Amino acid sequence: MKIDASLLKSIAKGSRLKEDRRGFSGVSTDTRQRMENGLFVPLKGERFDGHRFIEQAIEAGATGALWKEQEPVPEQLPETFQLYYVEDTLKALQALAQAYREKVNPFVIGITGSNGKTTTKDIVASVLAGTAAVHKTKGNLNNHIGVPLTLLAMPEDCTYAVVEMGMNHAGEISTLTQIAKPNAAIITSIGDAHIEHLGSREGIAAAKMEIADGLIKESWLLFDGDEPLLSPYNEQAETTVGFSDQAATKISDVKTLENGYVFYLNGARWQLTMLGKHNVKNAAYAILLAQKLGFSNAMIQKQLSSLAITGMRHVVTVGKKGRWIYEAQLDKKDSRISLVHADTVVEAAEILKPYYTKDTVVLIKASRGLALEEVLPAVKGGN
Incomplete structure (x- = not known):
């Protein structure tokens, strides 16, 4: 990965070193992490200000930073240290991520849901990794800061980017999907988490559906066909997936094995070495997406069989x-x-x-x- 000067100049109002053409090996908001030849993004909150930690960023290996234009520049800053002046460092981070996403131009899969989004992300990434370079969200970097950092960590040869998106309030998924511009999106489930902010499960469903706001090109949307709260949005879906007759693509003949399940989907038999019947549906999203991308059933099954998730402990x-x-x-x-x-x-x-x-x-x-x-x-x- 390389963040070049042209991308930074496209989102900045100016720079400290006018003729500097350097690039950066990565982007970080955390001075506790090594960032050799990295770009530091000092975020500002109610109780913290990353601008105060510029010296620690330099010690960690940073050679440049985004910089809020009203902030005074420390006198002790090395002469060769680059600053890109912006109005708001968070918004600049998001704009930089969007610009880098457009430059790399991978096929982006956005995944959200009250439950199952992390597991589905891992399954999708594992299946797609059979033939191409795949990048996915690490840990829980799925919010307004984590999604930009996920995109900015993509290798330049990335073919598929699997991006997890989380939320607490209405409007947050819409912001994330506008940054990531997914070609395809998956909504795994609708639960009760954050209902205090969204008022009802109907409100949660509407908030999750915001992921469609940023869909581009193929605009494939897959979601839970067993969830009545999503049925009003069926016309927006490429397909709905579930165990019931209400689902456009039905999972059938599910049988339990010692270490997983066998089931039928789209006329083919599949085997999944994961426990928990809900993971059959999570795998079904990955299967359908891979089929739409032209993967053979044999390749998909091979990747499902090699999932390194069996026996994991869900901490x-x-x-x-x-x-x-x-x-x-x-x-x-x-x-x-x-x-x-x-x-x-x-x-x-x-x-x-x-x-x-x-x-x-x-x-x-x-x-x-x-x-x-x-x-x-x-x-x-x-x-």
Whole structure:
């Protein structure tokens, strides 16, 4: 990946070094990460200001930065350090990501949903990786900062980019999809998370449907055909997917194996080595998308059979201190463990709900003050 000067000049009002033609090897907002020959983006919030950490960014290897034009430039800044002046560093980060997405021009798949979006992202990326260079969202970089950083981390030869999109409020998915400009989009499910901000599950469905706002070219939209709240949007879908007769593309004859399932979809038999029947639907999204892209059924099945997800442990951390565990585990880069962070017990229950069966084992570890035991009655619907 290389972010060249021409892209930066297209989104900046000016620069500190006028004739500089350098490029940057990457983009980072975190001075705790090494960024050799990187571009630092100092974000500003209510309680922090990344501009105050420019020296740490230089120590981490940054050779340039976006810079809010009203901010004073530190006197001790090296003469060769480049600054690109912008009105708002967050908006500039998003604009830069959009410009880089257009330059690389991959086929972008946007994925959202109350549950299953991370797993679906992994399955889609694994299936498409059979024939081409694939880039996908890492960790939970799925918000207004994470999506731009995901796009800016794409290799220049990227063929497919699988971009996860999360949200708390109405309008957020619309912003993300306008940045990523997906060629195809998947809505995995509609749950209850963030209902306090959206008023109802109908409001959540409408917010998830915002992913269609940024669709370009092929404009393929796939979503859950078993979800009544999405049925008013059926005409916008390339196809709907589910187990019921209401779905345009029906998953049928699902049989349980020791380590997964066999099922039929589009007249073909498929085998998935993942537990949890909901993952059959997640795999179905990937199968249908790959078929539309021209992948053979044999290639798709080969990639499904090699998924490195079997036997994984689905880890959910909760609360402020739980995020420390989440971030520490991320640093270990253990591909056998799927990590998700929830801010509240209610959100954790919503995340766990699709995984719960009478045979599910859930290990709970927390102080009594967090009342994490409440997650199980919530998952089981109070029974």
